[in-house]
Amino acid sequence: MKISYNPETDVLNIYFQESPVEKREREKPDRILDYDKNGNLVRLEILNASQGVTNPQRVEYSVILPNPVTEEAKLLSLSDRCAFMQLPLEERRRILAAQTEVMVEHYEQDTE
Template sequence: MKITYNPEVDILRIILINVPIEDSDEQKPGIILDYDEDGNMIGLEILDASKIIDNPRLLEYSIYT
């Protein structure tokens, strides 16, 4: 998984699987889901991220076992 934030365009991108994007769909305004050729969701983009997320530059990561 890879998470990037571009402050110049205010987009937060979460890549779940690094494969080519076959299709994208805007599920809700500003939330774009990316799919592979088999229709599996492989990532998502949040447009205007700073308006939705308190601090898109802050990353918290937790693993529960």
């Protein structure tokens, strides 16, 4: 992905891929969407960007990496949740404390 802003023309472009544009749609008077021949979004163009974007010269991004799904990390069904609530309080606290440690490690490694 590539982002460019031209302060002289006040145009912000977000390029999602490098493909020839086959179709162009004006979503709103100041937003133009470009698509490739397969209908995939190629670019979002925002005209008069300084009026619609808080600060078009500032970019923040984050990358969310998928974690390998372990047996414990799978989503819990309603019956699993009910079973968890039936556990003794100390056992629930132990499980939650272990999950908290994993989350703390993740956020400590996050440089954002």
